[in-house]
Amino acid sequence: MIIVMQEKATKKDIDDVVSRVEGFGYQPMVLEGALRKVVAAMGDGRDKARLQALESLHHVESVMPILKPYKLCSREIKCENTVVDVKGVKIGGNKLVVIAGPCSVEGEEQLAMTGSAVKKSGASILRGGAYKPRTSPYSFQGMEEDGLKILRTVSDKTGMPIVTEVMNPREVDLVYKYTDVIQIGARNVQNFSLLKEVGKLDKPILLKRGLSTTIEEWLMSAEYILSEGNQNVILCERGIRTFEKATRNTLDLSAVPVVKELTHLPIIVDPSHGVGYWQWVGSMSKAAVAAGADGLMIEVHWKPEEAFSDGPQSLKPKKFDILMGELKAIANAVGKEI
Ligand code: PEP
Numbered sequence: 269m270i271i272v273m274q275e276k277a278t279k280k281d282i283d284d285v286v287s288r289v290e291g292f293g294y295q296p297m298v299l300e301g302a303l304r305k306v307v308a309a310m311g312d313g314r315d316k317a318r319l320q321a322l323e324s325l326h327h328v329e330s331v332m333p334i335l336k337p338y339k340l341c342s343r344e345i346k347c348e349n350t351v352v353d354v355k356g357v358k359i360g361g362n363k364l365v366v367i368a369g370p371c372s373v374e375g376e377e378q379l380a381m382t383g384s385a386v387k388k389s390g391a392s393i394l395r396g397g398a399y400k401p402r403t404s405p406y407s408f409q410g411m412e413e414d415g416l417k418i419l420r421t422v423s424d425k426t427g428m429p430i431v432t433e434v435m436n437p438r439e440v441d442l443v444y445k446y447t448d449v450i451q452i453g454a455r456n457v458q459n460f461s462l463l464k465e466v467g468k469l470d471k472p473i474l475l476k477r478g479l480s481t482t483i484e485e486w487l488m489s490a491e492y493i494l495s496e497g498n499q500n501v502i503l504c505e506r507g508i509r510t511f512e513k514a515t516r517n518t519l520d521l522s523a524v525p526v527v528k529e530l531t532h533l534p535i536i537v538d539p540s541h542g543v544g545y546w547q548w549v550g551s552m553s554k555a556a557v558a559a560g561a562d563g564l565m566i567e568v569h570w571k572p573e574e575a576f577s578d579g580p581q582s583l584k585p586k587k588f589d590i591l592m593g594e595l596k597a598i599a600n601a602v603g604k605e606i
């Protein structure tokens with residue numbers, strides 16, 4: 269249930285509602301909208317009538333059920349867009365945010381060269397995996413903590429915030445120490461203990477869609493993070509598995525407007541994993557921006573032919589630079605800046 273406070277409600281009024289909600293055995297969460305504050309009462313639905321009765325308090329405007337299975341990330345609870353702030357880079361606002369970098373961190377020179385090139389082209393966040401979820405245990409698994417150290421060093425040198433993946437609840441504290449945004453990869457989207465762990469952190473989470481998760485299941489995963497207290501979640505569409513084999517995955521761009529309607533959380537698109545071949549990354553990047561995405565995550569490698577992972581889908585810095593130029597007109601056409 270959500271308890272919508274009167275516009276004039278004071279802090280004392282809100283505290284009063286919060287303690288009543290707790291008293292009924294629900295977990296309260298105060299959400300501040302532009303005009304009104306609401307108190308979300310999270311629980312199993314028992315004593316719903318007592319929550320409903322709070323409507324008679326003079327500082328409460330209304331008490332309403334939340335119909336969607338996900339609550340905190342639903343537009344029902346917060347109609348204005350959430351803007352996630354990553355060290356001053358705002359995701360979910362008017363500016364299209366581009367995250368770029370190699371699939372894996374392979375060394376300091378590789379990351380530094382790529383980082384400074386993508387920054388020059390207009391990317392504002394640097395990506396790179398230090399822990400890699402590989403289909404084969406014999407494939408490169410990532411540089412682990414050495415990779416995290418390189419990410420931090422290059423971030424400090426370039427001034428670009430970084431995003432990197434955590435795969436395991438045991439490594440959350442370590443990854444947290446080095447990164448600015450924590451990525452939960454497609455294969456871990458329903459690793460609920462990992463989601464709960466990152467939900468306790470005070471750094472933004474980039475939550476990728478799973479290979480076969482529905483939009484509703486994906487939003488339920490976001491809900492796991494929000495329900496632990498972390499409201500800074502960025503969703504990332506990266507393609508789903510279908511019968512089509514010409515592309516690595518099928519990039520579900522219809523997820524962008526659907527997600528925009530269902531949730532206040534920002535959504536970005538990763539066309540690199542979506543299509544799996546660099547030749548098609550540009551077209552799908554443009555389509556994603558036209559569909560209303562808040563940003564893009566694009567794999568860029570200075571020498572894709574030598575990449576330890578995902579070389580075939582990585583753009584060379586020059587091609588990335590050209591694409592960034594082309595994206596301008598599309599971003600402007602949908603009311604965004606780049
Ligand atoms: C990645 O971003 O490098 C990655 C492994 O992505 P996904 O989890 O979407 O496959």
Ligand code: MN
Nearest residue numbers: 371567577578
């Ligand atoms: Mn990759």
